[in-house]
Amino acid sequence: MQVDEKRFEELHFEELNDLVENKKFSVLRQEIQKYPVQDIADFIDELDEKQALIVFRLLPKEIAADAFAYLSVEKQTEIINLVNEEELSRILDDLYFDDKIDFIEEMPAYLVKRILKNTNEMERRLINQFLKYPDSSAGSLMTIEYVDLKKELLVRDALDYVRRTAPDKETIYTCYVIDKARHLEGTLSLKDLVLASEDKKIADIMQKDVLFAYTHDDQEDVANLFKKYDLLALPVVDNEQRLVGIITIDDIIDVIEEEATEDILKMAAVRPTEEEYIQAGTFKLARKRIIWLMVLMISATFTGYIIRGFSATLESVVILAAYIPMLMDTGGNAGAQASTLVIRSIVLGEVTFKDTFKVIWKELRVSILVGATLALFNFFRILILDSVGIDVALTVAITLMLTVILAKLLGGMLPIIAKKLKLDPAIMASPLITTIVDAFSLIIYFYLATLIINIPNLAG
Amino acid sequence: MQVDEKRFEELHFEELNDLVENKKFSVLRQEIQKYPVQDIADFIDELDEKQALIVFRLLPKEIAADAFAYLSVEKQTEIINLVNEEELSRILDDLYFDDKIDFIEEMPAYLVKRILKNTNEMERRLINQFLKYPDSSAGSLMTIEYVDLKKELLVRDALDYVRRTAPDKETIYTCYVIDKARHLEGTLSLKDLVLASEDKKIADIMQKDVLFAYTHDDQEDVANLFKKYDLLALPVVDNEQRLVGIITIDDIIDVIEEEATEDILKMAAVRPTEEEYIQAGTFKLARKRIIWLMVLMISATFTGYIIRGFSATLESVVILAAYIPMLMDTGGNAGAQASTLVIRSIVLGEVTFKDTFKVIWKELRVSILVGATLALFNFFRILILDSVGIDVALTVAITLMLTVILAKLLGGMLPIIAKKLKLDPAIMASPLITTIVDAFSLIIYFYLATLIINIPNLAG
Numbered sequence: 001m002q003v004d005e006k007r008f009e010e011l012h013f014e015e016l017n018d019l020v021e022n023k024k025f026s027v028l029r030q031e032i033q034k035y036p037v038q039d040i041a042d043f044i045d046e047l048d049e050k051q052a053l054i055v056f057r058l059l060p061k062e063i064a065a066d067a068f069a070y071l072s073v074e075k076q077t078e079i080i081n082l083v084n085e086e087e088l089s090r091i092l093d094d095l096y097f098d099d100k101i102d103f104i105e106e107m108p109a110y111l112v113k114r115i116l117k118n119t120n121e122m123e124r125r126l127i128n129q130f131l132k133y134p135d136s137s138a139g140s141l142m143t144i145e146y147v148d149l150k151k152e153l154l155v156r157d158a159l160d161y162v163r164r165t166a167p168d169k170e171t172i173y174t175c176y177v178i179d180k181a182r183h184l185e186g187t188l189s190l191k192d193l194v195l196a197s198e199d200k201k202i203a204d205i206m207q208k209d210v211l212f213a214y215t216h217d218d219q220e221d222v223a224n225l226f227k228k229y230d231l232l233a234l235p236v237v238d239n240e241q242r243l244v245g246i247i248t249i250d251d252i253i254d255v256i257e258e259e260a261t262e263d264i265l266k267m268a269a270v271r272p273t274e275e276e277y278i279q280a281g282t283f284k285l286a287r288k289r290i291i292w293l294m295v296l297m298i299s300a301t302f303t304g305y306i307i308r309g310f311s312a313t314l315e316s317v318v319i320l321a322a323y324i325p326m327l328m329d330t331g332g333n334a335g336a337q338a339s340t341l342v343i344r345s346i347v348l349g350e351v352t353f354k355d356t357f358k359v360i361w362k363e364l365r366v367s368i369l370v371g372a373t374l375a376l377f378n379f380f381r382i383l384i385l386d387s388v389g390i391d392v393a394l395t396v397a398i399t400l401m402l403t404v405i406l407a408k409l410l411g412g413m414l415p416i417i418a419k420k421l422k423l424d425p426a427i428m429a430s431p432l433i434t435t436i437v438d439a440f441s442l443i444i445y446f447y448l449a450t451l452i453i454n455i456p457n458l459a460g
Numbered sequence: 461m462q463v464d465e466k467r468f469e470e471l472h473f474e475e476l477n478d479l480v481e482n483k484k485f486s487v488l489r490q491e492i493q494k495y496p497v498q499d500i501a502d503f504i505d506e507l508d509e510k511q512a513l514i515v516f517r518l519l520p521k522e523i524a525a526d527a528f529a530y531l532s533v534e535k536q537t538e539i540i541n542l543v544n545e546e547e548l549s550r551i552l553d554d555l556y557f558d559d560k561i562d563f564i565e566e567m568p569a570y571l572v573k574r575i576l577k578n579t580n581e582m583e584r585r586l587i588n589q590f591l592k593y594p595d596s597s598a599g600s601l602m603t604i605e606y607v608d609l610k611k612e613l614l615v616r617d618a619l620d621y622v623r624r625t626a627p628d629k630e631t632i633y634t635c636y637v638i639d640k641a642r643h644l645e646g647t648l649s650l651k652d653l654v655l656a657s658e659d660k661k662i663a664d665i666m667q668k669d670v671l672f673a674y675t676h677d678d679q680e681d682v683a684n685l686f687k688k689y690d691l692l693a694l695p696v697v698d699n700e701q702r703l704v705g706i707i708t709i710d711d712i713i714d715v716i717e718e719e720a721t722e723d724i725l726k727m728a729a730v731r732p733t734e735e736e737y738i739q740a741g742t743f744k745l746a747r748k749r750i751i752w753l754m755v756l757m758i759s760a761t762f763t764g765y766i767i768r769g770f771s772a773t774l775e776s777v778v779i780l781a782a783y784i785p786m787l788m789d790t791g792g793n794a795g796a797q798a799s800t801l802v803i804r805s806i807v808l809g810e811v812t813f814k815d816t817f818k819v820i821w822k823e824l825r826v827s828i829l830v831g832a833t834l835a836l837f838n839f840f841r842i843l844i845l846d847s848v849g850i851d852v853a854l855t856v857a858i859t860l861m862l863t864v865i866l867a868k869l870l871g872g873m874l875p876i877i878a879k880k881l882k883l884d885p886a887i888m889a890s891p892l893i894t895t896i897v898d899a900f901s902l903i904i905y906f907y908l909a910t911l912i913i914n915i916p917n918l919a920g
Contacts, residue, residue, distance in 0.1 A: 268799075285822070
């Protein structure tokens with residue numbers, strides 16, 4: 001099987017589809033097992049309600065729950081609605097605990113009730129506890145399927161214990177060493193356990209300086225720990241330092257992606273949603289967009305007042321209006337380039353407050369270079385193609401140059417200042433920078449115009 | 461140690477610094493070993509050249525190379541320049557192979573020569589082969605430290621082999637099963653190996669349907685495989701299906717972050733660079749920005765021609781110019797919101813070409829809702845605050861509504877069309893959408909003005 005998954009799916013899903021259409025279920029049962037559970041889920045997602053249930057029921061017990069965890073929320077809901085209580089509790093039993101929590105969080109209330117009825121008292125209590133961890137907290141990412149070792153164990157017995165209990169655990173590559181009160185004492189990689197001589201004590205070979213997170217830690221901080229220390233898993237403790245769960249790298253990859261999406265949306269003045277775009281409702285999408293549009297629209301009206309203030313100038317040299325879009329757009333784009341680079345560098349930890357002057361100095365040089373090039377090009381383009389006076393061309397060119405410099409300086413500085421003020425630097429992205437630069441750019445433009453252009457009836 | 465790494469570093473690095481200042485090197489040697497290698501590297505990065513070398517030489521052999529791999533390129537260069545040949549070859553010997561390749565790629569040419577002189581003939585050949593894999597290919601991400609098992613081995617002997625060879629391997633959690641000609645035959649997780657009965661044959665317990673990548677596969681496709689199948693490592697084969705290396709999850713996390721950065725920069729019309737912002741040169745930064753600025757500036761001049769075309773209208777009702785910035789900015793922002801959401805959804809695989817009509821329908825409804833609200837708000841604001849006629853207020857309000865609808869439809873559709881045409885959807889981000897929407901918005905504006913406003917001397 002190859003990286004080009006698209007091709008893979010197109011080639012083989014057709015065969016599976018034929019088997020479904022022709023009701024060759026025993027062949028299908030054989031064939032479908034050859035696929036990874038993620039692909040099985042993709043396949044079932046594309047089927048209609050009845051076919052989906054038939055194919056799901058064909059899956060061997062070992063993979064049914066795994067495949068279920070990868071189904072879309074819609075398909076999960078459909079299947080849960082159709083199965084009887086016995087099937088439901090079998091699915092629930094086989095789901096990994098963190099998948100179970102994710103699944104319950106997405107289900108409508110009437111199904112959550114039915115689901116909780118089908119779990120035993122102890123698990124129900126645990127589920128309720130996990131559902132209480134706030135979104136984006138370390139607690140909400142945890143799983144409880146990990147191997148814990150009492151620190152008094154011998155390597156021999158520990159290996160035996162791992163062998164016996166491992167099939168139920170999500171990861172056994174790191175074991176977590178605890179004392180009698182479940183306080184986290186250390187970790188032991190399976191590698192070290194396998195390599196250790198059999199009669200040593202766990203406490204003597206464990207890693208004592210352990211990285212961990214508290215349940216209330218923010219998921220972005222947790223992700224940063226994984227990135228910095230190349231972790232595969234991280235133990236999570238409660239306020240009394242008792243081990244309550246672990247976070248595994250696959251969930252962290254989702255967090256990294258989620259955080260990048262959040263940044264990207266914020267930079268486009270959209271407030272992020274939890275759902276995928278295609279599933280979000282119209283009113284919700286509208287609400288997430290309108291507030292920033294309104295704020296930016298109102299600030300843009302100030303730019304309008306500047307134009308009104310110079311309406312005498314504009315009335316005498318109406319051609320000036322023709323260059324407003326070009327000046328505004330270029331200023332906005334130049335500012336967006338600088339602010340985006342700096343915002344991303346702040347997020348990745350490459351730029352901090354102490355770099356402020358480095359950033360200003362860099363943006364100043366870059367903007368003079370870029371601004372001068374664009375201004376020169378424009379001066380001659382306007383003069384040659386637009387048949388306007390040299391005074392108008394000069395006004396536009398100088399304004400363009402100053403606009404680019406201003407845009408890049410503001411774009412470079414404002415995100416750093418926002419960060420220093422404990423604001424999210426992403427708000428200082430393109431839309432806000434554009435609005436600010438627009439206003440300054442137009443003031444420069446009309447002021448230069450009154451200086452350079454011989455305006456006939458300014459007083460009139 | 462806790463998630464809040466900032467606090468951690470500030471608290472303890474001071475102590476280490478004191479030890480360096482007071483030349484208490486034997487205490488320092490003891491203390492520094494308690495830190496993860498990543499923190500040791502951070503600490504050394506902050507020291508000056510001489511102190512850095514002293515502290516680096518204090519590090520025990522087992523962690524020196526690991527810490528070295530995490531140093532900044534500047535500090536690596538400084539240290540390599542100061543050490544003698546013997547030390548150099550010791551560092552090189554202890555580096556993991558993929559770290560060695562990364563390191564050599566960053567070094568200046570004269571140091572690369574010295575480094576290659578200090579590696580043996582066989583490794584030199586291997587290094588040269590790895591340096592040839594193109595950037596962003598699977599080959600460039602590979603490491604050669606993995607456990608390969610011949611398929612005829614018994615579990616007992618395999619476990620023994622893993623125990624003996626594992627200390628040199630980067631990951632032993634997945635073993636790769638090969639035949640005599642090194643063709644990839646299957647994989648075996650350490651978990652399954654540990655859990656298997658000892659007299660079974662590897663070939664009988666291995667996983668046969670193996671996901672793999674070719675050396676020439678793109679790193680983004682490889683990252684998508686890791687994400688979809690929750691992989692920790694992926695084998696890489698050459699064109700003859702022979703196993704040549706593996707890619708581990710820690711390098712994939714860097715790829716995911718790199719690709720997100722690339723997307724973000726492209727969406728702000730900056731061509732991505734390899735280096736960090738703070739290290740990139742002025743001319744390079746200017747070059748990466750000026751091309752798009754130029755393209756966008758030239759397209760914005762067309763908007764200028766539209767204004768020129770309506771200069772008679774503008775001359776009679778000069779107040780119209782005052783609302784141009786607000787209309788342009790709001791149109792640009794509304795388009796940016798839609799295009800950013802859709803571009804990100806395309807990247808994450810949530811939206812594909814078959815969703816085109818769903819996207820159009822969604823954006824249409826959202827834009828009518830958003831556009832109508834903004835238009836209504838503006839109509840009354842203008843009428844009450846700006847003391848203009850109802851005709852001007854109506855023109856502005858209707859234009860605003862139509863602009864928002866147009867912007868959101870274009871912002872939603874163009875990225876999907878770009879993707880279909882095999883272009884990068886990210887080029888259809890804010891800057892280009894803004895320019896396109898601006899032009900249409902102004903045409904609507906002036907056309908509506910001539911329709912609605914009783915313009916006194918249009919013919920004049």
